[in-house]
Amino acid sequence: MISFKSAFDKVLENTGDYGTESVNLLESNGRILAEQILADRDFPPFDRATKDGIAIKFKVVQTKKQSFKSEGIAQAGSTQLELKDHSACIEIMTGAMVPINTDTVVMYENTVQENGNFTITESIKRGQNIHYRASDISEKSELLQIGTKIGAAEIGVLATVGKSQVKVKKLPKIAVVATGNELVEVNEIPLPYQIRKSNTYSLVALLRDKNIHADSFHLVDDKLILKQRLKKLLADYDVLLLSGGVSKGKYDFLPAAFDELGVKKIFHKVLQRPGKPFWFGKDEARKAIVFSFPGNPVSTFVNYHVHFIPWLNKSLGIESSQFTVFLENPIANNTGLTVFMGVNTRIKEGILCANMLRTSGSGDILSLSRSDGFVKLEPNQVINGDGAELPFIRTKNFDV
Numbered sequence: 001m002i003s004f005k006s007a008f009d010k011v012l013e014n015t016g017d018y019g020t021e022s023v024n025l026l027e028s029n030g031r032i033l034a035e036q037i038l039a040d041r042d043f044p045p046f047d048r049a050t051k052d053g054i055a056i057k058f059k060v061v062q063t064k065k066q067s068f069k070s071e072g073i074a075q076a077g078s079t080q081l082e083l084k085d086h087s088a089c090i091e092i093m094t095g096a097m098v099p100i101n102t103d104t105v106v107m108y109e110n111t112v113q114e115n116g117n118f119t120i121t122e123s124i125k126r127g128q129n130i131h132y133r134a135s136d137i138s139e140k141s142e143l144l145q146i147g148t149k150i151g152a153a154e155i156g157v158l159a160t161v162g163k164s165q166v167k168v169k170k171l172p173k174i175a176v177v178a179t180g181n182e183l184v185e186v187n188e189i190p191l192p193y194q195i196r197k198s199n200t201y202s203l204v205a206l207l208r209d210k211n212i213h214a215d216s217f218h219l220v221d222d223k224l225i226l227k228q229r230l231k232k233l234l235a236d237y238d239v240l241l242l243s244g245g246v247s248k249g250k251y252d253f254l255p256a257a258f259d260e261l262g263v264k265k266i267f268h269k270v271l272q273r274p275g276k277p278f279w280f281g282k283d284e285a286r287k288a289i290v291f292s293f294p295g296n297p298v299s300t301f302v303n304y305h306v307h308f309i310p311w312l313n314k315s316l317g318i319e320s321s322q323f324t325v326f327l328e329n330p331i332a333n334n335t336g337l338t339v340f341m342g343v344n345t346r347i348k349e350g351i352l353c354a355n356m357l358r359t360s361g362s363g364d365i366l367s368l369s370r371s372d373g374f375v376k377l378e379p380n381q382v383i384n385g386d387g388a389e390l391p392f393i394r395t396k397n398f399d400v
Contacts (some may be wrong), residue, residue: 001269004338007278010266011307014282014289018238019076025158028150030211032316037144040161042134046080047098051129054089054118055102058126067119073174074099089118098130105129136333139287147317169316172238172289174214176203179254180247180295181221199293199300200244202368206304210312214241221245222223223253231261234288241308244295246279249371254292255279263290271379272338274299278307298359301368305393324373325392330385333377340393342371352394374398 002010020034045117045191049055056068068089074081076095083090083101090099098105103126143157150158150168158166178200184190186197200216207214215237219229226245233240245254245269255268258281268279277299279292293300293307313320325345333339343354354375359367376391377383383390 001271001276002267004270004272007267007270007280008307008310011280011311012314013122014266014280015240015311016172016287016289017315018172019171020313022165025164025166028158028166029152029155031150031166031171032149032318033144033146033148033154033166034169035167036142036146037161037163039137039139039143041139043136043138043160044133046130047133048131049074049092049094049096049098049105049132049248051105051107051340052094053092053105053107053109053129055083055099055105056089057083057102058104058124059123059350060087061104061120064302066340067117069117073170076260102375103127103130103313103335113130125146135234149318152201154267171210171212172312172315173236174212174239174241175208175233175237176200176207176214176216177219177233177240178217179219179221179226179240179242183218198297199295202297202301203243203304221247221253226253227257227261230257234261234263234283234286234290238288239287240290240292242290242292243300246292246294247277258290260291263288271336272306272340273335274340275306276337278303279315280307298342298368301395302374302393304363305374305395306340321394323352323373323392323394324389325352326387327354327375327383327390328355328387329356330383330387331356331377336379338376338379339377342367343392344370344374344377345392352392354390368395 023031037139054068055074070091071084071088072081072090074090074092074096076093078096080097081090081099083099085092086101090102092105103129104124106120107129111118111120143161144154148154178197182194183197184194190196197218204214204216217233219226242254245252258265261281262285263281265281270276270278275294275297277294281290283290293303310320340358342359344357345352345354357367357371373392373394375394376393
């Protein structure tokens with residue numbers, strides 16, 4: 001059995017690189033950018049009006065002239081007009097190209113119109129209400145870096161530069177595997193000695209949040225069948241996420257099956273709670289990574305967030321978010337284990353605070369729906385009545 005830190009370090013030492021792929025623009029949402037995005041032209045690409053009004057030549061105003069006859073209307077999306085008579089004006093709409101021979105836009109609200117003439121009623125400044133070409137960014141400037149997580153704002157940038165196809169980091173192909181004869185499908189009525197599957201559904205749902213559409217399987221507690229199915233899964237998938245079958249029970253065949261299939265055990269059993277029986281290994285020949293979690297729902301859930309998510313982030317070349325919370329409860333971890341406790345969070349005077357949840361243990365699946373995440377307690381760590389700041393593993397979005 002190894003310490004939590006040793007196990008965590010070993011997981012991160014065995015990340016993978018799954019290459020890149022091109023996807024449609026909208027399908028890139030939530031993915032990791034694998035190409036540098038440069039401006040294909042200046043932004044904005046021309047001097048544009050930021051208000052509806054009239055475009056004039058400012059030096060004419062300096063001659064005390066305040067009334068201007070309109071020569072036409074500049075509309076957004078139309079070609080650039082030219083002011084022929086410098087003592088006149090051109091009406092202009094927001095987003096339109098500023099006409100040649102004009103350098104100032106006066107809002108309609110600051111004019112009075114009478115008989116086709118516009119009289120300026122307020123003091124103005126040269127260049128006002130114009131968004132100048134390249135004032136945001138110039139052509140060939142970097143807009144998005146490799147490794148950027150693509151969201152709605154990035155989608156807008158990509159669309160602006162014409163990226164209908166986007167190169168992103170390829171996601172690993174993952175199989176989610178449940179083991180155990182006691183498991184039945186969700187739509188079945190379980191017998192007194194049976195339970196419905198839950199871990200596989202939770203894991204598949206969690207992976208979908210990462211844009212990974214995993215396949216799910218159920219393996220029975222038969223060593224020969226188990227080996228046959230595992231051999232094919234190891235050949236077909238980059239990552240196996242399993243729940244159950246790694247403890248000390250007589251039907252916990254997974255460790256022996258992996259050994260016989262040539263999967264290298266990196267570690268088995270971690271000084272942590274929940275999730276102590278966690279088995280982690282690598283199939284060198286097939287290049288598959290195996291995360292085999294204990295079958296209790298909370299153990300699987302914790303290990304997914306604590307070990308798998310940092311592994312996935314590092315494989316994709318991105319940093320894992322680091323959070324801390326102020327735990328308001330006193331607590332004593334009188335064990336040699338690293339302990340993860342479910343908490344609720346709230347913002348108090350600008351500080352993220354947490355309170356522990358009551359739970360009946362690693363089989364308490366309802367506690368997962370009530371918690372916002374887990375705080376991490378080091379071995380033999382004692383928190384007194386004044387509370388303390390602790391590392392926080394977030395499993396839900398903050399409710400601010």
